Amino acid sequence: MTDSYDAVVVGAGPNGLAAAIVLARAGRSVLLIEARPTVGGGTRSAELTLPGFVHDVCSAIHPLGVASPFLRGLPLAEHGLEWVFPEVAVAHPFDDGPPVLLERSIEATAAGLGGDAAAYRGRVSPLVEAAERLLPDLLAPPWPPPRHPWLVARFGLMALRSARGAATSLFRGERARGFFAGLAAHAVLPLESPFTASFGYMFSLLGHAYGWPLARGGSQKIADALASYLRSLGGEIETGRRVRDLRELPSARAVLLDLTPRQVLRIAGTRLSRGYRRALERFRYGPGSFKLDMALAGPIPWKAGECARAATVHLGATLDEISASERAVHADAISERPYVIVAQQSLFDASRAPQGRHTAWAYCHVPHASTADAAPLIEAQIERFAPGFRDLVLARSATTPAGFEARNENYVGGDIAGGSAAFPQLLFRPTFRLPPYATPDPGLYICSSSTPPGAGVHGMCGHLAARVALRRVLA
Numbered sequence: 001m002t003d004s005y006d007a008v009v010v011g012a013g014p015n016g017l018a019a020a021i022v023l024a025r026a027g028r029s030v031l032l033i034e035a036r037p038t039v040g041g042g043t044r045s046a047e048l049t050l051p052g053f054v055h056d057v058c059s060a061i062h063p064l065g066v067a068s069p070f071l072r073g074l075p076l077a078e079h080g081l082e083w084v085f086p087e088v089a090v091a092h093p094f095d096d097g098p099p100v101l102l103e104r105s106i107e108a109t110a111a112g113l114g115g116d117a118a119a120y121r122g123r124v125s126p127l128v129e130a131a132e133r134l135l136p137d138l139l140a141p142p143w144p145p146p147r148h149p150w151l152v153a154r155f156g157l158m159a160l161r162s163a164r165g166a167a168t169s170l171f172r173g174e175r176a177r178g179f180f181a182g183l184a185a186h187a188v189l190p191l192e193s194p195f196t197a198s199f200g201y202m203f204s205l206l207g208h209a210y211g212w213p214l215a216r217g218g219s220q221k222i223a224d225a226l227a228s229y230l231r232s233l234g235g236e237i238e239t240g241r242r243v244r245d246l247r248e249l250p251s252a253r254a255v256l257l258d259l260t261p262r263q264v265l266r267i268a269g270t271r272l273s274r275g276y277r278r279a280l281e282r283f284r285y286g287p288g289s290f291k292l293d294m295a296l297a298g299p300i301p302w303k304a305g306e307c308a309r310a311a312t313v314h315l316g317a318t319l320d321e322i323s324a325s326e327r328a329v330h331a332d333a334i335s336e337r338p339y340v341i342v343a344q345q346s347l348f349d350a351s352r353a354p355q356g357r358h359t360a361w362a363y364c365h366v367p368h369a370s371t372a373d374a375a376p377l378i379e380a381q382i383e384r385f386a387p388g389f390r391d392l393v394l395a396r397s398a399t400t401p402a403g404f405e406a407r408n409e410n411y412v413g414g415d416i417a418g419g420s421a422a423f424p425q426l427l428f429r430p431t432f433r434l435p436p437y438a439t440p441d442p443g444l445y446i447c448s449s450s451t452p453p454g455a456g457v458h459g460m461c462g463h464l465a466a467r468v469a470l471r472r473v474l475a
């Protein structure tokens with residue numbers, strides 16, 4: 001380590017790693033500093049329950065990872081990353097009858113939607129055909145203007161609706177409506193809010209065009225591959241060092257922060273103008289999450305056996321039930337039947353558990369900083385769709401909103417999305433400034449999921465922020 005770099009990046013989440021890679025590839029000297037003993041941020045794995053059980057501490061399923069225009073261009077396979085693609089992206093079970101399955105084939109997916117098949121096909125097919133052109137524009141800030149303005153405008157017209165509005169006007173049946181609600185509820189917003197339809201369309205598009213894969217060996221492998229590639233480019237990484245004040249850092253022409261506004265305010269101090277500080281103080285955080293990781297004696301015994309074809313299962317059945325769950329969270333309550341996202345990685349990756357054993361990863365949204373124990377509610381939801389599940393649990397590890405924040409300061413109040421995705425913050429984050437990554441200090445940038453395009457393991461925030469820094473001060 002030296003005492004002077006072209007750039008220092010604080011925080012080794014996927015965006016911090018991405019930013020450092022962009023800078024190192026451009027031939028700049030880079031130091032990446034991480035508070036925890038390991039790199040990864042929201043992309044980590046650990047033995048949270050019993051020896052031999054590998055759990056994804058945060059992210060588990062990576063449609064945005066394989067679709068990311070940035071990550072796809074990196075030689076991550078050479079650095080140990082192998083994506084595993086389940087046949088089915090998402091299973092959405094009901095109390096009775098077969099689940100809806102989001103398959104790679106639009107036709108096969110539509111076939112599970114009965115009378116709504118044609119409506120689904122008609123809406124989703126043009127998006128999937130345009131995916132390669134559309135995605136780079138959608139995973140970017142609204143300005144500079146998109147490369148394919150007509151495609152984005154067409155997507156935008158559909159996307160600006162609420163998920164409830166889109167689901168009820170497009171579909172007649174409960175199955176299609178519930179399925180769409182399950183995809184849209186990743187927004188962590190009431191499904192009556194504008195722009196929540198965008199999440200429904202985005203996640204179905206990703207399922208058809210790219211798949212919803214997991215990383216063999218655990219999500220930590222994604223971070224490890226990024227770190228290994230960064231080192232191969234000459235980038236340096238220092239772990240186990242929490243930055244408390246930017247003045248502690250070695251001198252650098254650019255500092256990029258993989259942090260949300262609250263930590264930026266805390267450590268950047270006097271480097272921020274008063275107006276910009278005020279703007280960051282207005283940044284809004286969203287609800288928290290409550291997560292259960294479980295070691296299981298066998299696979300989850302789904303009533304609808306087809307659920308075992310997907311690594312991701314959305315629990316909540318109907319549009320009304322899922323929207324009630326998301327509304328409750330925003331009214332400071334937890335629904336008796338919360339919308340639960342389940343991942344069952346070990347069905348597709350034997351390295352996750354000892355032979356014959358399995359892992360389960362499940363979480364629901366809860367009010368910001370909630371201290372409630374949502375474990376019984378999550379377990380009851382799984383049991384409802386998979387009777388006998390509880391008897392298989394060998395050990396469990398629960399993470400509360402405070403637990404998330406203790407592991408990673410970015411998860412303020414348990415908000416795992418780097419801030420609310422409510423409009424306008426969905427598009428303009430962390431403030432209304434353009435480019436959003438720049439601060440008034442030409443040497444200081446924000447590159448976390450609190451910038452566009454927001455949450456997810458795609459590295460786009462880091463990639464785009466680093467490009468701005470290169471253009472402005474590292475040319």
Ligand SMILES: Cc1cc2nc3c(=O)[nH]c(=O)nc-3n(C[C@H](O)[C@H](O)[C@H](O)COP(=O)(O)OP(=O)(O)OC[C@H]3O[C@@H](n4cnc5c(N)ncnc54)[C@H](O)[C@@H]3O)c2cc1C
Nearest residue numbers: 011013014015035041042058059060061243416449456457
């Ligand atoms: C339970 C859960 C489930 C999720 N599921 C998925 C999923 O399935 N798929 C998906 O795509 N995304 C998922 N996500 C979201 C995804 O993990 C995040 O959007 C992503 O990790 C954000 O990346 P980031 O680089 O912006 O920040 P982070 O990943 O939060 O990384 C920030 C890093 O900065 C470090 N840091 C913080 N403060 C300091 C400091 N002062 N000094 C030094 N270092 C510091 C932190 O330790 C951390 O390593 C999930 C998240 C959670 C928590």
